[in-house]
Amino acid sequence: xxxxxxxxxxxxxxxxxxxxxxxxxxxxxxxxxxxxxxxxxxxxxxxxxxxxxxxxxxxxxxxxxxxxxxxxxxxxxxxxxxxxxxxxxxxxxxxxxxxxxxxxxxxxxxxxxxxxxxxxxxxxxxxxxxxxxxxxxxxxxxxxxxxxxxxxxxxxxxxxxxxxxxxxxxxxxxxxxxxxxxxxxxxxxxxxxxxxxxxxxxxxxxxxxxxxxxxxxxxxxxxxxxxxxxxxxxxxxxxxxxxxxxxxxxxxxxxxxxxxxxxxxxxxxxxxxxxxxxxxxxxxxxxxxxxxxxxxxxxxxxxxxxxxxxxxxxxxxxxxxxxxxxxxxxxxxxxxxxxxxxxxxxxxxxxxxxxxxxxxxxxxxxxxxxxxxxxxxxxxxxxxxxxxxxxxxxxxxxxxxxxxxxxxxxxxxxxxxxxxxxxxxxxxxxxxxxxxxxxxxxxxxxx
Amino acid sequence: xxxxxxxxxxxxxxxxxxxxxxxxxxxxxxxxxxxxxxxxxxxxxxxxxxxxxxxxxxxxxxxxxxxxxxxxxxxxxxxxxxxxxxxxxxxxxxxxxxxxxxxxxxxxxxxxxxxxxxxxxxxxxxxxxxxxxxxxxxxxxxxxxxxxxxxxxxxxxxxxxxxxxxxxxxxxxxxxxxxxxxxxxxxxxxxxxxxxxxxxxxxxxxxxxxxxxxxxxxxxxxxxxxxxxxxxxxxxxxxxxxxxxxxxxxxxxxxxxxxxxxxxxxxxxxxxxxxxxxxxxxxxxxxxxxxxxxxxxxxxxxxxxxxxxxxxxxxxxxxxxxxxxxxxxxxxxxxxxxxxxxxxxxxxxxxxxxxxxxxxxxxxxxxxxxxxxxxxxxxxx
Numbered sequence: 097x098x099x100x101x102x103x104x105x106x107x108x109x110x111x112x113x114x115x116x117x118x119x120x121x122x123x124x125x126x127x128x129x130x131x132x133x134x135x136x137x138x139x140x141x142x143x144x145x146x147x148x149x150x151x152x153x154x155x156x157x158x159x160x161x162x163x164x165x166x167x168x169x170x171x172x173x174x175x176x177x178x179x180x181x182x183x184x185x186x187x188x189x190x191x192x193x194x195x196x197x198x199x200x201x202x203x204x205x206x207x208x209x210x211x212x213x214x215x216x217x218x219x220x221x222x223x224x225x226x227x228x229x230x231x232x233x234x235x236x237x238x239x240x241x242x243x244x245x246x247x248x249x250x251x252x253x254x255x256x257x258x259x260x261x262x263x264x265x266x267x268x269x270x271x272x273x274x275x276x277x278x279x280x281x282x283x284x285x286x287x288x289x290x291x292x293x294x295x296x297x298x299x300x301x302x303x304x305x306x307x308x309x310x311x312x313x314x315x316x317x318x319x320x321x322x323x324x325x326x327x328x329x330x331x332x333x334x335x336x337x338x339x340x341x342x343x344x345x346x347x348x349x350x351x352x353x354x355x356x357x358x359x360x361x362x363x364x365x366x367x368x369x370x371x372x373x374x375x376x377x378x379x380x381x382x383x384x385x386x387x388x389x390x391x392x393x394x395x396x397x398x399x400x401x402x403x404x405x406x407x408x409x410x411x412x413x414x415x416x417x418x419x420x421x422x423x424x425x426x427x428x429x430x431x432x433x434x435x436x437x438x439x440x441x442x443x444x445x446x447x448x449x450x451x452x453x454x455x456x457x458x459x460x461x462x463x464x465x466x467x468x469x470x471x472x473x474x475x476x477x478x479x480x481x482x483x484x485x486x487x488x489x490x491x492x493x494x495x496x497x498x499x500x501x502x503x504x505x506x507x508x509x510x511x512x513x514x515x516x517x518x519x520x521x522x523x524x525x526x527x528x529x530x531x532x533x534x535x536x537x538x539x540x541x542x543x
Numbered sequence: 544x545x546x547x548x549x550x551x552x553x554x555x556x557x558x559x560x561x562x563x564x565x566x567x568x569x570x571x572x573x574x575x576x577x578x579x580x581x582x583x584x585x586x587x588x589x590x591x592x593x594x595x596x597x598x599x600x601x602x603x604x605x606x607x608x609x610x611x612x613x614x615x616x617x618x619x620x621x622x623x624x625x626x627x628x629x630x631x632x633x634x635x636x637x638x639x640x641x642x643x644x645x646x647x648x649x650x651x652x653x654x655x656x657x658x659x660x661x662x663x664x665x666x667x668x669x670x671x672x673x674x675x676x677x678x679x680x681x682x683x684x685x686x687x688x689x690x691x692x693x694x695x696x697x698x699x700x701x702x703x704x705x706x707x708x709x710x711x712x713x714x715x716x717x718x719x720x721x722x723x724x725x726x727x728x729x730x731x732x733x734x735x736x737x738x739x740x741x742x743x744x745x746x747x748x749x750x751x752x753x754x755x756x757x758x759x760x761x762x763x764x765x766x767x768x769x770x771x772x773x774x775x776x777x778x779x780x781x782x783x784x785x786x787x788x789x790x791x792x793x794x795x796x797x798x799x800x801x802x803x804x805x806x807x808x809x810x811x812x813x814x815x816x817x818x819x820x821x822x823x824x825x826x827x828x829x830x831x832x833x834x835x836x837x838x839x840x841x842x843x844x845x846x847x848x849x850x851x852x853x854x855x856x857x858x859x860x861x862x863x864x865x866x867x868x869x870x871x872x873x874x875x876x877x878x879x880x881x882x883x884x885x886x887x888x889x890x891x892x893x894x895x896x897x898x899x900x901x902x903x904x905x906x907x908x909x910x911x912x913x914x915x916x917x918x919x920x921x922x923x924x
Contacts, residue, residue: 288709296701299652306694307713310687311720317570318724324820325731331738334813335786383741 105259106202109209109252116216117183125176127169132181134298135165136188138305144193157308158189159245159279162215163286166222166241168293175223179216186215202260210252218245235287242283246276329376336379346459349507351375353455354448356499357492361447371448378452381412440489450489454480454496457488462508473500473508544593552593556600559585563605563625564612567688567718568725571771573680577718578605579628579670580692583663584699586632587639587655594636598629620675628669635665652701659697667693681771691717739782747788751898752850757781758897759846759883766882767838777839780826781846786810787827807831841876845883850897857894860887 143158165185170178190211195203221244226237250272257268292300333347354375358368385404389396396404441447461476471479477497484493500507544552563578582601586594602625639658644651667689695714702710739753760781764774787809811828815821829840845867852863864884871877886893 285712288706288712292698292702292706292709295703295706297652299656300698303656303694303698304713307691307717310691311713311716313687314570314717314720314724318720318727321724321727321731325727325734327820328731328734328738331783331786331813332734332741334816335738335741338813383744 103202103259105256106205106209109213110205113183113187113209113212116213117180120180120183120216124179125174127177127181127184128173131165131169131173132184134301135161135168135181136185138301139165139185140188140191143189143191157282160282160286160289162186162189162218162245163238163241163283164289164293166219167238167287167290170222170226170237171290171294175226178219178223180219182219182222183212183216186212189215206256210249210256213252214245214249217248218242220244238283238287238290242279242286245283246279329373332380332383333376336382339382340379346463347376347379349459349463350378350452350455353458353496353500354451356503357451357455357495360495360499361451361491363444367444371451374448375452375455378456447489447492451492451495454488454492458496458507470509473506476508544596548593549596552589552596553600555585556597557604559597559601560604561608563601564608565718567692567721569681569684569688569721570724570728571681571684571775573677573685575685575688575692577692577714579663579666580696580699580714582629582632583659583666583693583696586629586636586662586666587659587696587700589636590640591633591637594629594633598626598633602626602629618675620673624670624673627673628666631669632662632666635662655701656697659700660693663693663696683771688717688721735779735782738786742785742788748785749851749854751855752847753782753785754900755850755897756784756843756847758900759849760842762886762893762897763842763846763879763882764839766886767842767879769838769842773839776820776822776826777842779820780823780839780843783814783823784810784827784830784843784847787813838879841879845871845876845879849883853894855898857898860894 139158139161142161162182162185166178166182169181187208190207190209191204192207195207218241222237222241225240250269253272254265254268257263258265289300289304292304296303336347337345351372354371355368358371363371389400389404458476458480461471461479462473464470480488480493480497484490559578559581561578562581563576565577566574567577568574578601582598585597589597602622605625606622636658639661642654643658644654691713695711695717698710698713699707736754739757742748743750743752757778760777761774764777769777785806787806807827807830811824811831814824814827826839826843830843848867848870849860849863852866853859864880864887867880867883868877871880
């Protein structure tokens, strides 16, 4: 290990850990090593088998076992044993085999120290509050331990995010905030696991952990299934793009914009996920239309139009059979996606359809198509605002504009990512702006 | 027993009855009642007479709740199996109570755990021996659920006071995790089905071909005893083997056949680029090579070709088998054709039920195809 590559923050934390262990060992009582080893081993195993949700900071079940250990040790062996035991069990929580194998020593040092110090703080808080009132060891002291753990844990993560990942404390806090209820939930569970241990002995642990391990395995399979489902949706998107290569990346962009709107409108994570799937699939109707008609340069004959319409009907029939696609029906059918003033709905299905319609139009305007070059973002925003309230849902329009401006992103002429090169250069303005009608040169100039 | 005791036991029975109607869905089909754990725990906690009263109340409640939901979950046989399972648990509990040390004494917890396992084994054995099990039942999937049920039963049986509420939590977490998985699986399967229908909607493949092929492939996979995971791959590959049609330009399309290497290659490419299960992409790609013949490919080839020949007319089944026999001569998949023949001959409704599965589209589909044909005829004229 190259010590010079260890940053100062991690060295300071590790030193603090060893000082804390020394003080706890000298000042406090010796914990029972068998119980300590049992809990440390379980915490280590739990942490290394944890199923992590993608891109989120979570509070793991290891924390639950730490609180359980503190409860058991304080009750059965005296509060003087708690601080040292908590420090050592916390250190076990910070040891991740995967990170050790990757030889990311500074992360190893940080995890090891911050979990140990958080856990040690929990032990100290428990010892300090235990006996403060009759029955305090049952609820009050463990809750104090949970709070102390959360405060130290978060207090160390905030500067670490800034130092190592250039992430502002506010941004780190925003990541952590959704996980705060987990501290309470796992903390309460930890108290209960501890009480079960005290009631039934060590036998309680495997009885609790067997169902937990099976639930964990099922959850892991669930995550695998979600990945497979994402891939299946991706097959749809590829198929749509294979059918109409001039709209490459359109579905993904519409999905991204739709999530922007959903976030602005405070959709729940589950609603956001649903909205993303629906937006990815909003062009599914194209798959039912023969390629010859989809890419026909001129107007469709009445018979051809009938074919398109009937295929669309079948497509809608299919969509209604798939739970998560049902909300794409308005977008796919093009019947109800457009906002109608005075007939506004506020249910989630309608909001999804309104959001997708706005995003579809915005991406159509800011992408180069065979019939028209990409418009600038300013023109597209102006067009959306112009039709807001008559054709588009006003809140969705403002949410999209606000989200894009907040992120400082730019789309449209000069900022296109997937530029398709056409044999005949498309005109600067023209028809077909996602149902917006003809855009004239004057409109663009005046926007 | 006082009237209050009886009332409490009846109420407890009602609670047990509700848990009997909650079923833990196994990943690849089949389910196990969550109430097994509660029955085992109650058998351990109570003496025989109160246990009988609780069971009577539980069964009544389960039948009423199940009936009110309008589901056909509890047949007469299920009720009989439940009664026998409860009787086995009750009798095992009587034997256990004779040997159990006093609560709180040394070794009580260990002895109790063994006792709960004995009661659980008696109850579960009856259920496994006499209960209904679907074709998709898998011991590998069921074993962890039984382990979770018996662990939870032990916790509930041994806990007292307010800890009793917490003791049920692991059981609830197990049930919830399987429910969540089952819901995700339903969505996934619907997506695969919808994906398989796309080339049919676009008129590249006969309507219902994917679903019918999947039905034949599933039956063949079960008949040749493929493991559940491979069985599932065969069914997904059967549904998606023609998805590549959408990527093949109209002018290059030849005929809707599984041997169309262009479509198979395009399908595999779409599946691979999308990061879909690599096993499925490999399977679909292997279909492009006419000489590649393993058991799974043979199932896919035979199922798809059989549907190409039979379509929606079950009376063509025998003729189709004769044609396949001729094609299979000297090839590795002749055994699969024999298996298919035995399935057709043993079950008179085999082809009809596959056709029913392959009819997910409404009259709109037929109308769409008629309109397409009219335009095509007009263009030719």
